[in-house]
Amino acid sequence: MKKIINSGADSLLKKISSLLEEARNHIVREVDQTIVYTYWHIGREIVEFQQGGKEKAEYGSGLLEMLSEELTKRFGKGFSYRTLRKIRQFYIMFPNWPTLSAKSELPIFQTVSGKFKSSSNGQTLSAKSKSSKSSTVSSKFNSPIRQIASDEFKNLSRSHYVFLMQIDDPDKRNFYAIESNANNRSLRELKRQFDTSLYHRLVLSKNKKDVKEMAKYGQVINKPEDALKDPYVLEFLGLEERSFYSENDLEAAIISHLQKFLLEMGKGLMFVERQKRITNHEEHYHIDLVFYHRFLKCFVLIDLKKGKLTHQDIGQMQMYVNYYDRKVKKSDENQTIGLLLCEQHNHFVVQYTLPQGNNQIFSREYKLYLPSKKELQLQLEKKFKKSE
Incomplete structure (x- = not known):
């Protein structure tokens, strides 16, 4: 019985710990975002005051020095002249950052409970706060900082x-x-x-x-x-220092660093399999890497080529693409893409091997260094x- 209680207590402890960790991370993010929003608005106030509606500022560094001295007296450290210059620059670099429109109605100080739906038995605390009294308080505190940033x-x-x-x-x-x-x-x-x-x-x-x-x-x-x-940069594979590596070594390194490879390849790509075998009677062919692109809604076949690209490489990829288009892809999916990742590109071979208007087979160089x-x-x- 004691073991059962201990087991249950351990489970309870894990759940509570998970909730606390989640809440802590949420608070850290909210505080960070609040500081960002506040700094942007401070920067805007400084720029608009300095320029007074004109193209050039009428007030120089003396204004920031005065603000630094007064804000430090009132709020403590964190408002040095250098910091205020950066805050001002933040607004100048991102002048259209927040959405100050009617759509931005949620306050950045929204509570954790406010992000969950109310239960069937009653309202959440955030829902109850929509009383006439709280509305009056809210209208009095109509600071632009309460506007949430755009997506x-x-x-x-x-x-x-x-x-x-x-x-x-x-x-x-x-x-x-x-x-x-x-x-x-x-x-x-x-x-x-x-x-x-x-x-x-x-x-x-x-x-x-x-x-x-x-x-x-x-x-x-x-x-x-x-x-x-x-080109595609694959410095994370760790092959740069090796005097010799094969295409198999390159593929194995990519699989070992798949997450980093996907990041380098770009958004939307999902891994399907490696060394996809295509069989015709007793003949076997292998596609190095198969992916699916969720935005383009098509398969992406990748062959890795060490050395200079040849017309045989392109012909082989054409066969793979044709096979996928005719045997694998569904009617509601788009045409398959073939990508030849090669050590050295060959523009002449690509230009005269592929038909004009080609939009399925591409070749790109890869680099093992930055x-x-x-x-x-x-x-x-x-x-x-x-x-x-």
Whole structure:
């Protein structure tokens, strides 16, 4: 009997601990978001006061020094001249950040209970608070800070913003902010995407019009080309220092680092299987990696090629794509995509092996090291010079 009680008590303890951990994490996130919202509004107040409705500021650093001194007297540490400059810069870099519209009715100070539905027997505490008395109190405290942020940046923490503010190019900064929020990226993942020049690599696969759209909406995937980047950076596989590695080694390393590989490949991709066998009588063929793209609603077949791409590689992928289109994909799914990840691209072979208007088979280079930003910038300049 005592063992049963102990067992039950252990289960109860785990449940309570889980609830407390969840509540603690929720409070930390709420506090962090509250600080972000508050800083943005402080920055806006400073900028609007300095400029007074004009294009250029009428008040210089003296205003921030005065504010720093007075705020420190009233609220303690945390309002140095340098901090206030950063808060002001935060607003300047993200001027349209919160949604101050009628749709944003929820206060950021909403309680945990307010996020759950009321029970059938009665109302939650948050539901009961909708009395006339609380409405009166609420109307008196109509601070803009109570407006919740738009979905555009709701997943970004204060640390995300500190990092993003180091990016000078506004288009690039907006892209990384939108992408990190939309995919709920951690700060570590955001830094990795920036360090591997995700923005530049996506730009290399797009035209000028699409590049401008990226700064507004992030990576929007409507067609196969939208999901591709060039090159793919696989530095996390740890193969750079090896003098020799085979295609099997490359595949095994990808499977061992599948989560990181999926992050590098981009949003929407789901792993299906490796070494998919296709059999015709006594002949067997193997597709290195099979994925499914939930946005494009199609299978994505990947073959890994060490060395320079050949027309035989393309022909083999064409067979795999045709097989999936005719034997595997369902009628409501889109055509299969074939991606050849090669060590060295061959534009001539691709151009004259594949038919004009091809939108199913693509080849991209992979790198086992982080490409330099200078190298990518030169490729960008070369690309857009050709398009002019």
